[in-house]
Structure formats: structure tokens, C-alpha cells
Amino acid sequence: MRGQPSGHAAAADVREPTGDMVVVEDLRRTYGSGDTAVHALRGVSFTVPRGELVALRGRSGSGKTTVLNLIGGLDAPDGGRITVDGTDLAGLGEDGLLALRRDRIGFVFQSFGLIPVLTAAENIGVPLRLRKVPVREREARVGLLLSLVGLSDHADQRPGELSGGQQQRVAVARALANNPALIIADEPTGQLDADTGLTVMNLLRAVVRSESVTALVATHDTQLLALADRVLELRDGRVVEDA
Structure with a gap:
């Protein structure tokens, strides 16, 4: 159900054919300099096939969040190359990113x-408002997403009236509002108890299937890792396992 997104032309000149949603090549990122420099990534390379849920695991400081921020265009690498949905991020300016x-x-x-x-429905609709999607189309999309995450009966409740698991399901629905090609989730179950976390991870897996999207999820929970199609382990800024 994903259509051609608006704003796509901004990146059209750097798109290239690819069978993978994400391609990371020799990615390097260092924070600081001299004796206090922190080498967050030291030549990380991997691919994420379309339509898969790939998990990143590793201890705190292993580089998981840095990888996600770079792939999401929230930070820039010191070296290497990142391609997302056929677009080389190095070819994008601020508007393109x-x-x-x-x-x-x-x-x-x-x-x-x-x-x-904002209510649950209004939170989900924020990305659609930013793109000036017509009201009727926006309301239909929000209703569909509320149903998808099992919160149709909670549309008018505000975050403070929802449980942690329900809030995270609203966040998942909001991430899907604009029909993205890729979902990036950084420890999405970190504030949830084990059972609720498993429910949210199962939801992400179901979303990957039903919405035909790709997901890259950072987590250290072994129970959740078992739900991934593939697991990449990071240690000291390097990929040490690809299973």
C-alpha cells in the first residue's frame, strides 16, 4: 500500500538500482580528537534486504545508535558510504535529507x-499534517493505522492515559503514517516490561509483512532478537557477527 512519496524529486538525481533497502560500506565515525577521541564506528559494512526485519545487538557503546543515526540521516559519517532505498546519502543536502x-x-x-x-489519533496524524495531506485522506489513514496496531478504541486518549505498551504502539503507527520504505527503531522496547516488549516486537514483525516495509531494530533482548530475520552484532564499532 506504499505509494510514491512527495518530496521524492529532491533525491532523484542520486538514486540507483539496488536489491537492498540499506547498503552500508566501510562506515566510520569518530567523536572528538586526540587522546579523548572516541572511535564509535571502525569500518562497518552490511546490507539490509528489502522486506526484512534486521536486528542490531551489542552492549552500550558498541555503536548501534550511531549506525541508526547515520542511516537515518540524523548524523554524517567521517568516511564510508550509505545507500537507503537506492539513494546515496552523500549526494543529499539538508533539504534532501x-x-x-x-x-x-x-x-x-x-x-x-x-x-x-494530542490524542493518539492526532499524534499519528502529525506526519500527514506536515505533508498537508487532505483531511479525509488523513483521517482514513489514521483510522487504518489505529486498527493495525489494535488501538481503534483508544483514538481519543492522550499519551498520559495510555500504558507504555499502548504509547509505543501509537509511536509505531505514527512511524508508518507516511508509508515509509524503512523503519528505524532504537531500543523500542527498552522502557517496557518483557511481555509488553514482546508484543511490540511482534507488532513490528507483523508490520514488516503487512506493510511491505523494511525494519532495522536495535535491541539487546535475546527474546526479541529471535523474532528478527537476521541479527548483526556490533562490538567496539565493528560488526563481529552476521547471523
Whole structure:
């Protein structure tokens, strides 16, 4: 059900055919300099096939969040190459990166990131409002997403009236609002108990299938890792296992 997103023309000149949703080649990122420099990534390379849920695991400081931020265009690497949905990120300026994040990538964070004064339905509809989607089309999409995440009966409740698991399901629905090609989730179950976390991870897996999207999820929970199509382990800024 994913259509051609608006804003796509901004990146048209750097698109190239690819069988993978994400291609990362020799990615390097260092913070600071001299004796205090932190080498967050030291030549990371991997691919994420279309339509798969790929998990990143590793201890705190292993480089998981850095990888996700670079792929999502939230930060720039010191070296290497990143291709997302056929677009080389190095060829994009600020406007192109903004269009990429708005139209082709959905983000899910550990902290949920919902707007407290808005209802569940209104939170989900925020990305559609930013793209000026007509009201009738927006309401239909929001209703469909509420049904998809099992929250149709909670549309008018605000985040403070929802459980942690329900808030994260709203966040997942919001990430899907603009029909993204890729979902990036950074420890999406980190604030949830084990059973609720498993429910959210199962939802992400179901979304990958039903919405024909690709998901890259950082998690250290072994129970959740078992649901991934593939697991990449990061250690000291390097990929040490690809299973």
C-alpha cells in the first residue's frame, strides 16, 4: 500500500538500482580528537534486504545508535558510504535529507516521543499534517493505522492515559503514517516490561509483512532478537557477527 512519496524529486538525481533497502560500506565515525577521541564506528559494512526485519545487538557503546543515526540521516559519517532505498546519502543536502526522513523513513524511539497534549489519533496524524495531506485522506489513514496496531478504541486518549505498551504502539503507527520504505527503531522496547516488549516486537514483525516495509531494530533482548530475520552484532564499532 506504499505509494510514491512527495518530496521524492529532491533525491532523484542520486538514486540507483539496488536489491537492498540499506547498503552500508566501510562506515566510520569518530567523536572528538586526540587522546579523548572516541572511535564509535571502525569500518562497518552490511546490507539490509528489502522486506526484512534486521536486528542490531551489542552492549552500550558498541555503536548501534550511531549506525541508526547515520542511516537515518540524523548524523554524517567521517568516511564510508550509505545507500537507503537506492539513494546515496552523500549526494543529499539538508533539504534532501529532510525529504528522506519525512517521506521514506519512519523512526521509533525508546522514549516514544509522543506529543502529550494530542490524542493518539492526532499524534499519528502529525506526519500527514506536515505533508498537508487532505483531511479525509488523513483521517482514513489514521483510522487504518489505529486498527493495525489494535488501538481503534483508544483514538481519543492522550499519551498520559495510555500504558507504555499502548504509547509505543501509537509511536509505531505514527512511524508508518507516511508509508515509509524503512523503519528505524532504537531500543523500542527498552522502557517496557518483557511481555509488553514482546508484543511490540511482534507488532513490528507483523508490520514488516503487512506493510511491505523494511525494519532495522536495535535491541539487546535475546527474546526479541529471535523474532528478527537476521541479527548483526556490533562490538567496539565493528560488526563481529552476521547471523
